[in-house]
Amino acid sequence: xxxxxxxxxxxxxxxxxxVGFNMVDPVxxxxxxxxxxxxxxxxxxSETTGxxxxxxxxxxxxxxxxxxLLFNTFYGxxxxxxFFLYGKDTQIPxxxxxxxxxxxxxxxxxxxxxxRPGNPDFPKDDAGSNGSDIxxxxxxxxxxxxxxxxxxxxxxxGDGEQVMHSFKTKGGLLLPDSAAGARDWNPFKSGRTxxxxxFFYREQDFDDEFGNNFQSTTYGINWALVYDNRDFxxxxxxxxxxxxxxxxxxxxGDSDSSWTAVRLDIAKYFDLGESENARQRTLAxxxxxxxxxxxxxxxxxxxxxxxxxxxWERMRAYPEARYNDRSAIYYAAEYRHTPRWNPFEEMWLxxxxxxxxxxxxxxxxxxxxxxxxNFEEFHQHMQWNAGGGxxxxxxxxxxxxxxxxxxxxxxxxxxxxxxx
Numbered sequence: 001x002x003x004x005x006x007x008x009x010x011x012x013x014x015x016x017x018x019v020g021f022n023m024v025d026p027v028x029x030x031x032x033x034x035x036x037x038x039x040x041x042x043x044x045x046s047e048t049t050g051x052x053x054x055x056x057x058x059x060x061x062x063x064x065x066x067x068x069l070l071f072n073t074f075y076g077x078x079x080x081x082x083f084f085l086y087g088k089d090t091q092i093p094x095x096x097x098x099x100x101x102x103x104x105x106x107x108x109x110x111x112x113x114x115x116r117p118g119n120p121d122f123p124k125d126d127a128g129s130n131g132s133d134i135x136x137x138x139x140x141x142x143x144x145x146x147x148x149x150x151x152x153x154x155x156x157x158g159d160g161e162q163v164m165h166s167f168k169t170k171g172g173l174l175l176p177d178s179a180a181g182a183r184d185w186n187p188f189k190s191g192r193t194x195x196x197x198x199f200f201y202r203e204q205d206f207d208d209e210f211g212n213n214f215q216s217t218t219y220g221i222n223w224a225l226v227y228d229n230r231d232f233x234x235x236x237x238x239x240x241x242x243x244x245x246x247x248x249x250x251x252x253g254d255s256d257s258s259w260t261a262v263r264l265d266i267a268k269y270f271d272l273g274e275s276e277n278a279r280q281r282t283l284a285x286x287x288x289x290x291x292x293x294x295x296x297x298x299x300x301x302x303x304x305x306x307x308x309x310x311x312w313e314r315m316r317a318y319p320e321a322r323y324n325d326r327s328a329i330y331y332a333a334e335y336r337h338t339p340r341w342n343p344f345e346e347m348w349l350x351x352x353x354x355x356x357x358x359x360x361x362x363x364x365x366x367x368x369x370x371x372x373x374n375f376e377e378f379h380q381h382m383q384w385n386a387g388g389g390x391x392x393x394x395x396x397x398x399x400x401x402x403x404x405x406x407x408x409x410x411x412x413x414x415x416x417x418x419x420x
Contacts, residue, residue: 022089022233023065023166024396027175029354035061038395042074044414048109049076058395064091082107096163097154105146112144112206113137115322116303120210128303128324130368130381134408140214142206150198150222160192167232172356172393173280173338179231182239182269191229191239198222200247202305216256216302220249230269235398235418237271237282249301259301263290267420279357280338286420288314288330291373295326309367309383313419316365317385317404317411323369329378330367332420336391337361344392353394361389361402385409391418 038058045051054074062069072084087102115128115137122136154160159180168178181191201219208214224245230236243265251258265288272281290307292300300306303324309315310322314330337360344355364386370377387404402413 023164024169024234025166025178026169026172026356028170033061034065035059037062040395044074046076047113048111049074049080050078050110052076052080058397060396064089067091076110078110080108080110082109092151097156099152099154101148101150101152103146103148103150105144107144108142109144110141112140112142113319114140114206114208114214114303115319115324116214118208118210118212128321128369130323130325130370130383132323134318134322138208138210138214140206140208142204142214145201145203147201148198149200150196153195153197155187155193155195157188157193158186158191160194165192167234169356171279172235174232174235174237176231179238180233181229182231182236185229185240187227187229191227193225193227196222196224196226196245198224202302204302217254218249218259218302218305219253219255220247222247230267234396235393236267236269236284237280238269240269241265241267241420247301247305249305251299256302257299258294259292259299259305260294261290261292261301261306264288265420277340278337279340280336282334282336284334284336284418284420286330286332286334288420289328291327300326307369309369312413312415314365315367315383315385315404315406316363316387316402316413316419317406317409319411322409323367323383325369326371327373327378328367328369329375330365332363332365334361334363334419336418354396355392355394357393359391361391363387363389363402363404365404 040056043053052074054072056070056072059069067090068088070086073082075081083106085104090100092098092100117127118138119127119136122133125133125136127136154163159165165180166178168175183190187193199221203217204215206214222245224243226243228241230239230241245263247261249255249259268285270283272283275281292306303321306324307326307328308321308324309328309330310318311320338357342357366382366384368378368382385404385406387402389400389402392399398417400415400417404411
């Protein structure tokens with residue numbers, strides 16, 4: 001069994017799954033200022049960085065009441081460093097239904113494992129494929145630049161008739177009468193529907209352990225139609241979310257090649273109610289599938305941009321893009337248990353983090369990649385993993401630590417937000 005500890009700084013992907021246009025109003029904390037700012041130091045350790053220290057700064061309500069800004073940086077003792085800038089819910093002037101989210105990441109890493117061809121120890125093994133060896137990766141060091149600029153338009157239907165939705169919470173949990181969906185599966189009556197037009201850019205420049213240089217550049221547009229029919233975007237207990245996405249790199253300029261990817265992502269949530277020791281219990285299900293229809297023409301995306309399993313969201317026992325191929329399918333279930341007992345309310349050292357709730361989580365995941373989109377083949381020789389985790393609602397951000405095991409791997413993922 002290969003053991004890998006995978007750690008990304010808490011808050012590194014803060015709010016990345018949040019749907020925009022949201023205002024959270026805690027009725028049990030009416031004195032919170034509209035403008036809030038926090039500076040949070042932290043430390044962590046991973047194979048990529050070694051022991052590392054960093055800091056995150058969070059600004060909320062500056063410029064516009066709903067606007068959020070996050071800056072994160074860390075430095076590892078092995079020389080790795082990274083900077084991350086995230087701006088969320090910026091309302092475009094003169095277009096009240098159009099919002100911009102911005103993500104810019106720069107990293108200089110000392111050790112990165114990439115599941116791509118080129119390891120001479122595995123001449124007959126197709127790296128990243130469903131049957132590939134977990135040790136068939138290439139160890140590299142180098143730079144990674146990544147940017148996304150997402151313009152999202154909220155349609156004036158269902159709960160989207162109101163541009164800014166105010167979610168009222170008590171103890172960090174939603175008061176049911178302020179839900180933004182989960183009544184009917186009908187975009188015109190329940191939930192919010194929006195269209196995303198996201199411009200992306202990513203450039204990598206790595207030197208691998210065999211003395212080779214690897215460079216990759218891709219940029220293009222993601223289009224997505226999203227129907228968010230969840231009761232609470234931040235911590236859903238009822239409803240569903242459906243997203244259809246098309247990604248296109250037109251092969252212009254210094255882009256490696258032109259390619260197209262198509263994805264479908266469906267999440268469903270069931271409220272299991274309270275219990276003697278639980279404030280809230282939720283069953284969350286997810287189905288995700290991906291295909292690259294240009295694959296057969298040789299127009300393939302970089303490993304990280306195609307159909308992949310592994311990492312923060314899918315198949316958490318494995319590192320990012322452990323499995324990668326033309327197509328993929330994925331199923332998952334999570335049980336989320338929010339205890340009535342909250343020991344953090346009595347710990348004065350972390351009182352300012354305002355941990356209003358924490359969760360125990362158990363999950364199971366099943367999936368596979370394939371060299372063609374074939375539903376029958378997807379369900380043969382599938383990969384699996386199972387695990388558990390703990391999550392904390394701190395300063396309005398869900399910090400997540402998940403541990404998962406498969407028959408050939410063990411991984412710990414540290415990031416922000418529910419996986420779906």
